[in-house]
Amino acid sequence: MRVTKSFRKEDYKEGKKVIIYGAGRYGELAYWMLKELNIKPFCFADEKMAGDKFCNLKVISPNGLKDYLDAIVLVSSYNYFLEMVSNLQSMGFESIYDILELLKLECNEANLSEYLLDEKHNWQKYANVVDNADNNKVIINHCELVVTECCTLKCKDCANLMQYYQHPENLDERGIKKYFNYFLDSIDMLLELRILGGEPFIIRDLDSIINEFVYSEKIKRITIYTNSTILPSEKVIRALQNKKISVHMSNYGAVSKKINELKKVFIENHINYYIHNYDKWLDLGNVNCRNYNGRQMVELYKNCMMAKCYSFYRGKLYICPRSAHGEQLGIFSNSNAEFVDFTKEENLEDRRKQIVDLITKVKFLTACNYCNGSASESNVIDAAIQMR
Numbered sequence: 001m002r003v004t005k006s007f008r009k010e011d012y013k014e015g016k017k018v019i020i021y022g023a024g025r026y027g028e029l030a031y032w033m034l035k036e037l038n039i040k041p042f043c044f045a046d047e048k049m050a051g052d053k054f055c056n057l058k059v060i061s062p063n064g065l066k067d068y069l070d071a072i073v074l075v076s077s078y079n080y081f082l083e084m085v086s087n088l089q090s091m092g093f094e095s096i097y098d099i100l101e102l103l104k105l106e107c108n109e110a111n112l113s114e115y116l117l118d119e120k121h122n123w124q125k126y127a128n129v130v131d132n133a134d135n136n137k138v139i140i141n142h143c144e145l146v147v148t149e150c151c152t153l154k155c156k157d158c159a160n161l162m163q164y165y166q167h168p169e170n171l172d173e174r175g176i177k178k179y180f181n182y183f184l185d186s187i188d189m190l191l192e193l194r195i196l197g198g199e200p201f202i203i204r205d206l207d208s209i210i211n212e213f214v215y216s217e218k219i220k221r222i223t224i225y226t227n228s229t230i231l232p233s234e235k236v237i238r239a240l241q242n243k244k245i246s247v248h249m250s251n252y253g254a255v256s257k258k259i260n261e262l263k264k265v266f267i268e269n270h271i272n273y274y275i276h277n278y279d280k281w282l283d284l285g286n287v288n289c290r291n292y293n294g295r296q297m298v299e300l301y302k303n304c305m306m307a308k309c310y311s312f313y314r315g316k317l318y319i320c321p322r323s324a325h326g327e328q329l330g331i332f333s334n335s336n337a338e339f340v341d342f343t344k345e346e347n348l349e350d351r352r353k354q355i356v357d358l359i360t361k362v363k364f365l366t367a368c369n370y371c372n373g374s375a376s377e378s379n380v381i382d383a384a385i386q387m388r
C-alpha cells in the first residue's frame, strides 16, 4: 500500500498553506507545477537549506513542520523520499502528499532548466520511489557501481578522487558480479544502478556487466555515466539497446571530444541518452586532513549533497565515493560502521541489518575530515580542468 497520496488541484482549498518539503530539483519542479495551477506555496522545508531562500520563498527547517499540521506538505525529493515521509509520520501528519501527478502536468517548459526538464520527463523514476515506498523494505534509490579506476581524463578536482590513482585498474569482472549480486540479495529494490568509473567505456567488454544486471527484477533503471571522450565497443553498443538503460553523457566542453560522435551512435542505435552540460563544479578540495571537531563533521555531513551517494567498490558498499576511494588510496582508514563488506561470509539477515544501520545511523564519515563538503554555499570552480 502506498504511504503517500498524489497531490491534485482538487486537494487544495483557498487559504490552505502548501509547503514544499525538499529544496532541490524536485522541490523546484513542484514550485513551477503549482504555479501552473495558480497555487502559491507558503514556503519550502529543507534540512540543508533552512534559513535560506529558494525560488524566492523562505526555507524552514523540517522540524518546524510540526507547527503546520494543517498544511498540505508535498514530499518533493527522490533521494530522501522515505526519510521525509517517516519524519512527517512521526510528527503526526495524517495525509502526506507526493508530487507524482504534478510532474505529469503540461507546463511552460521555457521556465525549466535542462536538469529540471530531465527530471520532469523521467517522472517514472520518481514514480518508482513513490510506488515502492514501504518502511519495512530495504529500498536503495541509487547506487554507483565502480567498474574501473581508469579514466580518459585527469580532472584536477575530480570529486571521486580518480586523479590520485598512480596505477589505476579495471576492476575484476567476476568480483563485481559476485559481490554486487550478494548486495542485491540483501535488499528489496534498487531504483537506479549507476555504472561508472573513471570512464566505463574504457572497458571493451562492459556488456558482460550490463547484461548481468539488466534482467534483475530488483533493479528498475540502469544509467551509464560517460565523460564523452570515447566510443563504446560494438558489443557494448548492443548491450545498451535496452529500454531500462540510459547513458548520461557529461559535456565538459572541449575535452568531451567525442560528444557528437557518441550522440550519433546512440541515435542510430536507438539508445536512450541525455547530455548534461557542466561548466562549474562545487569545490570539494584536496585530501589533506582538515582537523574538524565532531560538531563540524556532523554539520558538514548533514549539509552535504554527496552524503548517501551509495558507492559499491571492490565488494564493499559505502555511502560516499570519497569514503571508498580515500580508503583505497591509503589516505585514511574507515571504521567498520562506515561500509558493508560483501567479501566476508555473512548471513543474509545480518547483511540486511548492516545496510539499514549504514543508511540510518551514520552521522558523519572519516572521509569528511578530508573534504570541504558539497553544499549550496561551497566554492564554485571551473569543471574538468585537466592536470598537466
Ligand code: SF4
Pocket: 151, 152, 153, 154, 155, 157, 158, 159, 160, 162, 163, 197, 198, 199, 227, 384
Ligand atoms: S572525467 Fe569524471 S571520473 Fe574522470 S577524472 Fe574527470 S571527473 Fe573524474
Ligand code: SF4
Pocket: 284, 300, 301, 304, 305, 306, 307, 308, 320, 321, 322, 323, 365, 367, 368, 369, 371, 372, 373, 374
Ligand atoms: S563531506 Fe563527507 S559525505 Fe560529503 S563528499 Fe565529503 S566525504 Fe563525502
